[in-house]
Amino acid sequence: MSDTFSYFLMAWLDPQLLLLTALGTLAGIYVGAIPGLSVTMAASILISFTFSWDINNALALMVGIYVGGVYGGSRTAILLNIPGAPSAVVTAFDGYPLAQQGEAGQAIGLSTVMSVIGGLLGTLVLAGSAPYLADMALEFAPRDYFLIAILGLLLVSTLSGKSLARGIFSVALGAIIGLVGMDMVTAQPRMTLGSMELLGGIHYVVVMIGLFGAAEAFYQLHNLNVVPVKQKVDKIIPPLNMVLKYLPLSVRTSIIGVIVGALPGTGGDIASLFAYDHAKRTVKKPSKPFGKGAYEGLVAPETANNAAVGGAYVPMLTLGMPGDAVTAVIIGALVIHGLNPGPMLMIETPHIFWFTVGNLALANIFLLLFGLTGIKIFTKVVEVPKAVLIPLILVLCVVGTYSINSNMMEVYWMLGFGILGYWLKVFGFQTGPIILGVILGPLLDKTYRQAMSSVGDSGSDFLLALVTNPLSLVLTTVIVLVLLGQTPAKPWLMRQFRRH
Amino acid sequence: MSQQFERVQAGEKAFDWLLMLFSIGVLVEAYRIDGIPSLNSPGAFPVGLALVMIASSVVILFSHRRKRRDPRIRDARHEFQVFWKEHFQPHIVVFTLVAVAYLVAIVWFSFYISTFLFLALLFIYYRQGRVLSSLAIAGGSLAVIYVLFTVVFRVYLP
Numbered sequence: 001m002s003d004t005f006s007y008f009l010m011a012w013l014d015p016q017l018l019l020l021t022a023l024g025t026l027a028g029i030y031v032g033a034i035p036g037l038s039v040t041m042a043a044s045i046l047i048s049f050t051f052s053w054d055i056n057n058a059l060a061l062m063v064g065i066y067v068g069g070v071y072g073g074s075r076t077a078i079l080l081n082i083p084g085a086p087s088a089v090v091t092a093f094d095g096y097p098l099a100q101q102g103e104a105g106q107a108i109g110l111s112t113v114m115s116v117i118g119g120l121l122g123t124l125v126l127a128g129s130a131p132y133l134a135d136m137a138l139e140f141a142p143r144d145y146f147l148i149a150i151l152g153l154l155l156v157s158t159l160s161g162k163s164l165a166r167g168i169f170s171v172a173l174g175a176i177i178g179l180v181g182m183d184m185v186t187a188q189p190r191m192t193l194g195s196m197e198l199l200g201g202i203h204y205v206v207v208m209i210g211l212f213g214a215a216e217a218f219y220q221l222h223n224l225n226v227v228p229v230k231q232k233v234d235k236i237i238p239p240l241n242m243v244l245k246y247l248p249l250s251v252r253t254s255i256i257g258v259i260v261g262a263l264p265g266t267g268g269d270i271a272s273l274f275a276y277d278h279a280k281r282t283v284k285k286p287s288k289p290f291g292k293g294a295y296e297g298l299v300a301p302e303t304a305n306n307a308a309v310g311g312a313y314v315p316m317l318t319l320g321m322p323g324d325a326v327t328a329v330i331i332g333a334l335v336i337h338g339l340n341p342g343p344m345l346m347i348e349t350p351h352i353f354w355f356t357v358g359n360l361a362l363a364n365i366f367l368l369l370f371g372l373t374g375i376k377i378f379t380k381v382v383e384v385p386k387a388v389l390i391p392l393i394l395v396l397c398v399v400g401t402y403s404i405n406s407n408m409m410e411v412y413w414m415l416g417f418g419i420l421g422y423w424l425k426v427f428g429f430q431t432g433p434i435i436l437g438v439i440l441g442p443l444l445d446k447t448y449r450q451a452m453s454s455v456g457d458s459g460s461d462f463l464l465a466l467v468t469n470p471l472s473l474v475l476t477t478v479i480v481l482v483l484l485g486q487t488p489a490k491p492w493l494m495r496q497f498r499r500h
Numbered sequence: 501m502s503q504q505f506e507r508v509q510a511g512e513k514a515f516d517w518l519l520m521l522f523s524i525g526v527l528v529e530a531y532r533i534d535g536i537p538s539l540n541s542p543g544a545f546p547v548g549l550a551l552v553m554i555a556s557s558v559v560i561l562f563s564h565r566r567k568r569r570d571p572r573i574r575d576a577r578h579e580f581q582v583f584w585k586e587h588f589q590p591h592i593v594v595f596t597l598v599a600v601a602y603l604v605a606i607v608w609f610s611f612y613i614s615t616f617l618f619l620a621l622l623f624i625y626y627r628q629g630r631v632l633s634s635l636a637i638a639g640g641s642l643a644v645i646y647v648l649f650t651v652v653f654r655v656y657l658p
Contacts, residue, residue: 163563168552172549175549188533191533191546193529218595221592387627390622390626391618394599394602395615395619402657402658403649408606411658415603426509426587427515457538
């Protein structure tokens with residue numbers, strides 16, 4: 001117990017870690033707020049720069065960036081009606097009307113406090129549930145891991161794009177990219193096009209930087225000359241009675257955020273949508289109509305998206321599966337530092353888990369501090385013109401990619417993925433599922449082959465195991481239901497269900 | 501009853517066909533791993549993924565039946581013109597060409613010289629000729645990059 005507590009307080013008591021968490025949170029707020037920059041982009045690029053760092057230092061910086069970035073997106077959503085991050089899209093629905101009505105300061109203050117409440121509740125759930133889940137996960141068979149990974153990829157395909165087919169294509173494309181190189185079991189080259197260069201595979205950080213950094217830079221060129229309408233910001237600290245008034249809603253939407261965030265493959269953007277919908281359905285008398293500046297419409301998504309951060313860490317640390325795109329990147333960071341995200345992490349390196357929990361809590365404290373101060377400087381910084389920002393993003397991508405292996409070929413690959421990502425984005429394909437595919441593809445391949453070996457390579461025995469083992473049966477049923485939910489069979493099934 | 505149709509973007513159908521062709525290419529490459537794979541061979545999963553890609557490409561192509569072209573687009577030639585105008589705007593083409601030239605230049609010149617030229621050129625172009633301030637911003641950015649990556653992060657620069 002004392003060990004747990006000392007791991008938890010590690011980042012709080014070490015001046016260097018304290019400073020890195022603070023810097024990360026502050027940088028995250030700006031990264032999340034500046035349209036064109038994203039938390040995933042920052043985390044992807046940071047991985048390559050923090051290769052040589054101590055793991056605690058690297059994690060402290062990334063946790064700060066993640067927590068700050070999820071919140072930061074809300075500020076530009078409120079002030080400029082331009083969500084800095086996908087998780088802040090819903091915040092703009094009521095946040096921007098509030099700013100137009102001269103209540104920008106109050107809206108930012110309230111969203112800060114609610115984000116911190118959501119973030120702390122999410123961290124609490126992570127601390128309480130992850131050790132038990134990890135214990136359970138030790139009992140999982142490779143077949144169950146395979147099914148969980150399939151479910152995660154299916155959920156991200158379903159929820160993150162304009163069509164399921166496009167989502168599934170993106171995930172499969174990512175998985176194929178993840179499989180390029182030598183087979184781990186037989187050392188046979190796979191998907192290498194006969195190239196020696198590709199035998200070592202394509203480093204996932206190269207793909208991440210290309211798809212999240214360079215592609216975003218290309219995509220933002222379409223909005224090069226967009227000039228945002230600025231709003232006046234007055235007092236920012238919200239009155240206590242206002243916070244107390246919205247506390248019950250914030251607790252409810254935090255729970256939604258944690259649950260949605262914990263589903264492998266989903267994240268703050270979907271959590272905030274669910275929470276907003278919940279607020280609309282349950283709040284009978286909002287402060288103003290929804291969509292016209294209701295504080296409830298601001299509180300719900302803001303608590304949910306920050307609570308989803310803690311939730312997203314649950315599958316990452318217990319199952320080794322990313323909760324969202326940023327945790328996919330953080331998994332990469334853990335692997336690079338020789339750690340093994342999954343149930344064994346709790347046994348082999350429990351300090352990493354409790355350090356992360358303590359670090360998340362600390363980052364939320366810093367979020368409160370930085371969120372309620374420095375608004376004047378903030379309004380200046382977010383006005384950085386894209387004409388300056390976009391070329392700089394590309395330089396960062398080049399430096400980030402080169403620093404992985406000091407290999408210019410990887411820089412060319414990064415640019416190639418950037419151009420591919422641009423076209424995919426233009427035609428409605430999400431890049432997040434591709435990254436999840438890159439990370440989960442090799443895991444899927446490994447668990448599938450282990451599962452097949454365990455039943456003597458018999459397809460019928462494998463299928464039988466899916467319906468005879470209780471956990472596998474539950475997972476298979478959920479997968480089938482998710483798939484059916486996306487087909488024309490859904491309305492028919494709903495009618496049959498109602499009839500009986 | 502009036503039916504609402506989703507709009508198809510200029511070039512979207514061609515892009516989706518390209519993805520279909522790419523998926524077939526992936527299947528061929530996956531097949532080359534070990535021919536028709538057994539359930540537990542190295543090629544099994546790649547072949548499965550390639551088939552998933554082909555199946556989803558087919559669904560995507562079929563989904564175009566429920567979509568309608570923008571009524572302002574008259575024919576295929578006009579669609580190509582709209583596509584070109586939208587995605588090959590001068591500032592996008594310039595950025596892409598300068599970016600490629602920058603990556604080539606890094607190998608020939610030093611990182612610092614090529615980065616300075618890359619930033620300065622694009623700043624001057626995008627900021628419509630404000631040469632002195634663009635050079636100053638490019639120089640300042642390079643100084644920050646130097647300090648950040650050689651002193652703080654201590655990474656190897658190209």
